[in-house]
Amino acid sequence: MDQMKVTYEVMLGLAAEMIWDEALRKHRSEQIYSEIDSALAKGDEEAFRALTEELKALEDLKECR
Known part of the structure; x- marks a missing residue:
């Protein structure tokens, strides 16, 4: 019985x-x-590319998983 309790807790x-x-993950994606929207609004291509790579990762x- 104790082993089942340990297994259940794990x-x-x-x-x-x-x-x-x-x-x-969801929070970071949001x-x-x-940030991608901001980069696009500013015309910051470097930030846009870095952020899209992070999103892909x-x-x-x-x-x-």
Whole structure:
């Protein structure tokens, strides 16, 4: 019975970590989209390219999971 409790707690911890990771990824993606809009409005091509690369990297991480 104790082993089941430990296993259950570990699984809950992993589920919480997955939810937290997804929330952080989503928040950062929203920030990047906002920053991309600003870069476009300013005509800052260098910032635009860097931000789109970061966004692609975040999307690639999401697909790997």
